[in-house]
Amino acid sequence: MQYEAPLRSGRRGRTPRRYRGCVLVRAIIQFEKSEPLRFIGHLDLLRATQRALRRSGLPVAYSQGFNPHMLVSFASPLPVGQAGSAELADVTLRAECSEQECLAALKRALPPGLPAARVRLVDDNHPKLMAMLRTASYLIGFDSELDARPILDAAPSFMKRESIKAVRVTKSGETPCDIKPMLHELAAFPALNALRARVSFTQAQTLKPDLLIRALMEFSKAGVGQSPALSETPRYGVIRTGLFGERFGQPIPLIDC
Amino acid sequence: MSNDGQRANVSGEPADKLIGRLLESVQKPARYIGGEVNACAPKKNAEVRVAFCFPDVYEVGMSHVGMRILYHRVHELSYASCERVFTPWIDMADAMRGAGISLFALESRQPVRSFDIVAFTMPYEMCYTNVLEMLDLAGIPIRSSDRTSDDPIVIAGGVCAFSPEPMHAFIDAFFIGDGEDGIVDIMEAVRGAKSAGSPRADIIRALGDIPGVYVPAYVSVEYNSDGSIARHMSGGGSPARIKRRLVADLDAAYFPDKQVVPYLEIVHDRVTLELFRGCTRGCRFCQAGILYRPVRERSVRTLVDQAARLIESTGYEELSLSSLSTGDYSDLEGLGCALRETFPDGRVSYSLPSLRLDSELGDSLERDARKNSVTFAPEAGTQRLRDAINKGVTHENALRAIRDSVERGVGSVKLYCMIGLPTETAEDIEGIARLVAGLNDEARRVARALGAGKKPPKLSISVAPFVPKPFTPFQWARQDSIEETEHKIATLRRMIPPKAASLHWHDPHLSRLEACFARGDRNMADVLERAWRLGCRFDGWTEQFKYGVWMKAFEQAGIDPSQYANRERSADEQLPWDFIDIGISKEYLLNEKLRADIGETTPDCRGGCRGCGLQAQCAVRSAASFGAAGQNPASI
Numbered sequence: 001m002q003y004e005a006p007l008r009s010g011r012r013g014r015t016p017r018r019y020r021g022c023v024l025v026r027a028i029i030q031f032e033k034s035e036p037l038r039f040i041g042h043l044d045l046l047r048a049t050q051r052a053l054r055r056s057g058l059p060v061a062y063s064q065g066f067n068p069h070m071l072v073s074f075a076s077p078l079p080v081g082q083a084g085s086a087e088l089a090d091v092t093l094r095a096e097c098s099e100q101e102c103l104a105a106l107k108r109a110l111p112p113g114l115p116a117a118r119v120r121l122v123d124d125n126h127p128k129l130m131a132m133l134r135t136a137s138y139l140i141g142f143d144s145e146l147d148a149r150p151i152l153d154a155a156p157s158f159m160k161r162e163s164i165k166a167v168r169v170t171k172s173g174e175t176p177c178d179i180k181p182m183l184h185e186l187a188a189f190p191a192l193n194a195l196r197a198r199v200s201f202t203q204a205q206t207l208k209p210d211l212l213i214r215a216l217m218e219f220s221k222a223g224v225g226q227s228p229a230l231s232e233t234p235r236y237g238v239i240r241t242g243l244f245g246e247r248f249g250q251p252i253p254l255i256d257c
Numbered sequence: 258m259s260n261d262g263q264r265a266n267v268s269g270e271p272a273d274k275l276i277g278r279l280l281e282s283v284q285k286p287a288r289y290i291g292g293e294v295n296a297c298a299p300k301k302n303a304e305v306r307v308a309f310c311f312p313d314v315y316e317v318g319m320s321h322v323g324m325r326i327l328y329h330r331v332h333e334l335s336y337a338s339c340e341r342v343f344t345p346w347i348d349m350a351d352a353m354r355g356a357g358i359s360l361f362a363l364e365s366r367q368p369v370r371s372f373d374i375v376a377f378t379m380p381y382e383m384c385y386t387n388v389l390e391m392l393d394l395a396g397i398p399i400r401s402s403d404r405t406s407d408d409p410i411v412i413a414g415g416v417c418a419f420s421p422e423p424m425h426a427f428i429d430a431f432f433i434g435d436g437e438d439g440i441v442d443i444m445e446a447v448r449g450a451k452s453a454g455s456p457r458a459d460i461i462r463a464l465g466d467i468p469g470v471y472v473p474a475y476v477s478v479e480y481n482s483d484g485s486i487a488r489h490m491s492g493g494g495s496p497a498r499i500k501r502r503l504v505a506d507l508d509a510a511y512f513p514d515k516q517v518v519p520y521l522e523i524v525h526d527r528v529t530l531e532l533f534r535g536c537t538r539g540c541r542f543c544q545a546g547i548l549y550r551p552v553r554e555r556s557v558r559t560l561v562d563q564a565a566r567l568i569e570s571t572g573y574e575e576l577s578l579s580s581l582s583t584g585d586y587s588d589l590e591g592l593g594c595a596l597r598e599t600f601p602d603g604r605v606s607y608s609l610p611s612l613r614l615d616s617e618l619g620d621s622l623e624r625d626a627r628k629n630s631v632t633f634a635p636e637a638g639t640q641r642l643r644d645a646i647n648k649g650v651t652h653e654n655a656l657r658a659i660r661d662s663v664e665r666g667v668g669s670v671k672l673y674c675m676i677g678l679p680t681e682t683a684e685d686i687e688g689i690a691r692l693v694a695g696l697n698d699e700a701r702r703v704a705r706a707l708g709a710g711k712k713p714p715k716l717s718i719s720v721a722p723f724v725p726k727p728f729t730p731f732q733w734a735r736q737d738s739i740e741e742t743e744h745k746i747a748t749l750r751r752m753i754p755p756k757a758a759s760l761h762w763h764d765p766h767l768s769r770l771e772a773c774f775a776r777g778d779r780n781m782a783d784v785l786e787r788a789w790r791l792g793c794r795f796d797g798w799t800e801q802f803k804y805g806v807w808m809k810a811f812e813q814a815g816i817d818p819s820q821y822a823n824r825e826r827s828a829d830e831q832l833p834w835d836f837i838d839i840g841i842s843k844e845y846l847l848n849e850k851l852r853a854d855i856g857e858t859t860p861d862c863r864g865g866c867r868g869c870g871l872q873a874q875c876a877v878r879s880a881a882s883f884g885a886a887g888q889n890p891a892s893i
Contacts, residue, residue, distance in 0.1 A: 035277070036277070036280075036290035036291070036292055037290070037292065037520070039280055039286035039287050039289075039290050040287045040290075040520040040521075041287070043522075044287060044520040044521060044522070045520075047520070047522070048294075048518075048520055050572070051294070051518055051571065051572030051573065052294075052572060053572070054572035054573075054574065054604075055294075055569070055570070055571070055572040080286070081280075081281050081286070109572075111292065111293065111294045111518075112292060113292050235278075
């Protein structure tokens, strides 16, 4: 199997694990979590995936120990209510099978609301998806009944700012922060009444779409666009459209990292 | 039966979008989304569309095996479409009312009102207010008499349909008994009448001709001068008699080869096999043990075949071997071997949910299960009372079970007992505490003897007030008053130190209402409607149960609950469910009651027929291996 040169010291370089004499391989599965399955929680998704894998007949590897469980993980959990159009699962297999076979088996077994789009097989010592994750892209669609144009209009000048002060509200209180370093791309699509954003998504730095919209709303109230400012934030829905790693400062889809 | 979509709601938005918005603000939105693996695809142009309603939340209803069977049974008919509906939790129900969204089916999100048949299963009495809640959320008048030709036909079955009178005002037709074939008869009848253009009232009347169906509008009750029931009369002027339906051969009976795989974790989140229906033990408090007589087993071959299909089509890795008393299956060893052969990789685990203390399991599947907790149901604290209720287990059975638990390293043991059973005395209550102490001593002794890090399991004990149920030998008995029950609970709290076992008890107020509705007559419908109008719903959920409001409803209706719960019935009284013929003779039940009074046990009927009335249908009786052939039931 061919790989790009390692970027970091991950688990790459270690001897691959073995299971009953078989070399383990990992399947990275790109799938969609769409309407209405955006309403299921992460544990529900994990259970649904495990059951689908059992129905698929794929040679999924189990953990050793007293209560063996399937070796399945996800690049990043989605909050309940948020849809994802290119989510990633990571499944360890105990026997070789082609990417096409694997995808076909998954397409048969996954529920209709979780269609698989692509499978990439990697060595067992390939770094964990979560460790390579740097940014995530979102499509933020506003409801049509309230024109979101003032917010969309504000996006270009918002993006040009050197720094953007915002207040992050967490359980432990309110923390002022600068969100600009976490905002990598922001584009408006007036025809769709939507914004596309790519933001930081690491353990140290994560910019949530809600905070971005709140900051953008505040900014638009200051009156940059031609249209009069909105008094309240229009309702919007969020779709996570991609998860990215990084190579030479460029975003690379996580599945290809 | 109009086929309109959701009626224009407050904001004029399409219903689908509004539902999506409601889901963003409620707890557990996955309860309302459907779309699970093996869920049926709605057939838009089906001749008969059925909304199968369960009067509790999704996680409870999805665990109900009867609903699983009938959902697929109906949908597999070429001309029919079946969809599921559960009671929206309080937050969702209120949000739906606020947004003008009427109750919708999970699969198509079409309003329940637009279906031809709205079918409820009623598994316990405390779900009754939820039936009214669902009808109201659907925009269907809650009383049958207020419904018009546009409304669906509302039918109901399940264990509560055996004593249907408290619900008679709200249900157009009840189905009593095993539903696998009866539901098809109902479907055929509605299909035929619909295509012939019959009016709704005629369709409902025609349902009354189907065996097992009770149409309350065409059965009247005659009363004696003192207000007690004289008899139930059919429309034709003859005494009404509704015979329950019985599926004689479970191997031949319908059983789906798939099971909906929910996203949410439901109460019984596993594949369920029904090993057999019925029970031969004859515990005198147990309603299911009588209602589902005679015992009808599925063969090992059928069960293994069903298990293989279900495990394959669901991806579950746990299999529940369910029945009223799984240890009594005639070939548990054989079933265990066959299942291990079918699933050789050890990935499938087994649960045996109802095992008796005295079951001889030997090298059975239960040994595979690495269970950290086990449950025993001695039901009563003394041998005398266990004999009176015909539970049959002995103190030695309990001691052996606890020894076994210590040896297997079980972490906790749960005990179930009832209080307020007929013939109970103070000594029997103290007996519960003595039983706990005895089990603790034995557990400690065995743990010490075994050494090697074996610890005695933690004991917990749940006590439930006795609820007299129709069609049991105790159907005439009185229930303790709340004060009596509370006194007994206080005694147990005093006698069982927290160190010995943690004591839990079922709310006596809730048990009192269960007793009122289990043995209720037509007058209870009024109480029920008032309670629901006063805001009662989800009564089975302790934190939602409002006893004070219920008492207000009784008061408004001018009905004294103690007349239902705490009054001993005389043997010659006409009981509200006497017109339902389940095949068990009243003489048999009465005889069992008398035997309880004198503390006489009645052995398991596999050892010889006890003449309950079902001899003609009973395979247990004819089975030569039980040696029952020569016995004359009359001599017992």
